[in-house]
Amino acid sequence: MAIVEIDARAALRRLLAERELDFHKESSSYSTHALHAFAAKFPPQLPRLFIRELTTPGETVLDPMMGSGTALVEAALLGRRAVGVDIDPLALLICRVKTTPLSPLDASQAAHDAVAQATGYLRDASAIASFLGSFDSKTRAFIDYWIAEETQRELAALMLAINQQEDSQLKSFLLLAFSSIIVTKSGGVSLARDLAHSRPHKDATKVPKSAMEQFRLRAAKTVRALEASSAMPGTVAVEALPGDCRQLPIESETVDLIVTSPPYANAIDYMRAHKFTLVWLGEPIDSLTERRSVYVGAERIRRDDRDALLPFVADTVRSLGERDPRKAGVLAQYFADMRDALREMARVLRPGRAAIVVVGPSTMRGLRIDAARCLGVIGERIGLDLVGIADRKLDRDRRMMPARTENNGRTLIEHRIHDEQVIGFIKP
């Protein structure tokens, strides 16, 4: 058994009982945190608190659903080893750029070169036509629907230039700047509105800004963030891995703390926004649509483990089933997936150490689903000790959650999520 120098259980109990976990009015854009929009990010102070209080420098912090990597950045800033996993290719790109020290001078030069090359490509009609002709018909139709013709030409020119970059870190930096001009709340240079945080809809009256100019501005902003984040200790190891939280590519009992926020039961379809970037990176739209079905919280039902649900969880699913049997299937699948994810967290944690899981309630067909309590019950069953569940209020201006849309198209603004829960487990 590992020698635990801090009493994680006592510290966790104290944090959950005594600490205010809202962190409103505190900055969330320092270091590399604001390089790219991402739905339902942690406020950085939340992982920071648990990492600081429950680990010592040099220990390993894991986020098995790392999203945009807030926990990884905070772990690195605090001199901990950081490991993150995500199934989403854009999350992986964002995390790698956020946590890899890059010379601001080199990045600035690479952006300058990319803009110069892209400007050249814009005058080369056959190169642009050949790039745009490489999409399959469905991907082509998606792009034609969402991106104005002139913008398509600029984006193609930028991608042709970015693909010339041979240094993989600089290329990732350029791709991140590229993505951050499209995947934004306002839909960036696409014709979409409400991208990134909600369901996109087309606004044919939108006059998109120049992609080339936006790229230049975003790249410069990214370089400034890289300059400001030089405080990140270059000596600590950060690993951002592609993978599935239900089958972690990590050895057993090697992790000192887990801090994570899984998708909510029915909240965000990440791929809906991320495909706006990923198609330009060569991913066919069909394979992206297929891939979204394996995310935790997916709408498409691929497993039905209802019989294996624990009593409180089964009651919750049954109540929903009385209103909407299909939605009950989606919820049952969510809890089955989260059971597998919690089992993996328990496997990789060292004994005596903590897992912090941040999740919110969902409203499905008018029924409030107490996801935190359900996950608490599931965690205990797979062998974790539930130390406590604390509430935190969401800063509605910040952590934008999507408005749900009912079948009749009515938007349920009133059902937006106002609070979420911080669940604390210890591996005995």
Ligand SMILES: C[S@@+](CC[C@H](N)C(=O)[O-])C[C@H]1O[C@@H](n2cnc3c(N)ncnc32)[C@H](O)[C@@H]1O
């Ligand atoms: C709420 S977000 C995490 C946000 C993160 N805490 C941050 O600050 O950016 C949930 C993440 O879970 C990821 N996810 C969904 N299913 C997954 C799976 N099966 N394995 C790993 N990650 C998954 C999503 O891609 C998404 O990035």
